[in-house]
Amino acid sequence: MKRRAAVIGLGHQAVEDHLPGLAGSSMAGLVAVCDSDPGTLRAQQQTLRVPGFTDVRQMLDEVKPDFVIVAVPHHVGRQVVQECAAQGVHVLKEKPFATSPEEARELAKVCRLGQIELMVTLQRRFNPIHASTIGLLDQIGTPFLIDGQYTFHTDHPGAGWRGDVRQAGGGCILDMGYHLIDLLLWYFGLPDRIIAEFSATAQPDADYDAEDTAVIQLGYDNDLYGSLLLSRWVAPKTERLHVVGTRGSVQLTGGTVQRLNLDGTVAEELSRPHAPASAATAQIDHFCRVLDGERPNTSGPDQHLAHAAFIASCYRSKAAGRYVNPNEML
Structure with a gap:
């Protein structure tokens, strides 16, 4: 039944x-x-x-x-x-x-x-492409660099309740960025330091205060570091996570994941364009x-305390002008 x-x-x-x-x-x-x-x-x-x-x-x-x-x-x-x-x-x-x-x-x-x-x-946790990425990451040696990007263009990034911090709680970091942040935590766990820069100025004459664009720098104590670019103003629509290791790299896009050799040639590729449906x-x-x-x-309240700590660290670091350790918020 x-x-x-x-x-x-x-x-x-x-x-x-x-x-x-x-x-x-x-x-x-x-x-x-x-x-x-x-x-x-x-x-x-x-x-x-x-x-x-x-x-x-x-x-x-x-x-x-x-x-x-x-x-x-x-x-x-x-x-x-x-x-x-x-x-x-x-x-x-x-x-x-x-x-x-x-x-x-x-x-x-x-x-x-x-x-x-x-x-x-x-x-994305139920897309086989994203699940397969874990196995490919194991084959690139020691990862040390992360480059993530999730952007698209909307004509009115501050429209409706999403543009009001009091209602939305935040802008592109909390909202659309949640997906990319989840992949980062799924694959690597919570970083040890985070600092973010962001703004709500893509449309200077519009009345909104929830950030439309953000850059997040992050680092782990095991020498893994990187950055995430999030925006609901920047075209074209891009969803990408590139992880570089000592023996190669992995590049994940919406419907494809590639393991690349050190010279950038494709060692293997998995594609499932219809998985989101x-x-x-x-x-x-x-x-x-x-x-x-x-x-x-595996996506219950206890797991998402880490997501909340990551996002809060972004906003706190901007206000403080320094790196923040999200683990201290758990």
Whole structure:
């Protein structure tokens, strides 16, 4: 029998990823949707044909789903998770897990007390290309340099709630940068020092304060170091992680990973261009297996304390004008 799932928040992420992911799932089915905007709700209900709600608590009371997929603005996430935990409803939450280390610790406690599973949605963890990268990294000797980039151009980088730090908690570092930061932590763990420079000046006449572009310098005590470039202004759209070692390098892009020889020639290459289309379904099915006790939850609250510490270190380092050790925030 399929698990009963509801979707809270019907913005771009839900429409493009989570709803199609549920449609393709063999382990879960959509039973309700919820959005605070009645117009958005009506538009989606016409095609989804499931009950719709504008109030989360009412939906939980009446539908009693097994789990919910939460894709709401960052400042709303805490309240939604708290309401779900109070009713024992499991949560598959769109990133970020939290907007600060303090909020991350609070939400982790809420989940423990409510005895619910919470897993953060990070589709790249369910893309075989990204998973295969770990094995290739083992073949390049001792890695010592990281060069990461995730950029795209949007005409209005500060539009809506994403441009307001009070609502979003941060800009490109906290939001889109979460994916690249997750890959870094997955492959190498939490750095020992971080310093960031960022700005919200791509559109000088626009009224927003959440950073649109950032450069993060990072280092580990084992002599691994590097930088990340994040931007929602810089074209063309680029997603790349290049790791250089003593015997070669690995270059990861959206749908391809290459292991390169020292002279830059390709030693081996793996490509799966259609993986993102199935990653959302794979993520939902994995979460169902977590709920069934068949899989570990490797993207739960405890793991994402490190993400919160990394991101907070970026903002703190900018204010302090010096490197910050994110491990001190755990």
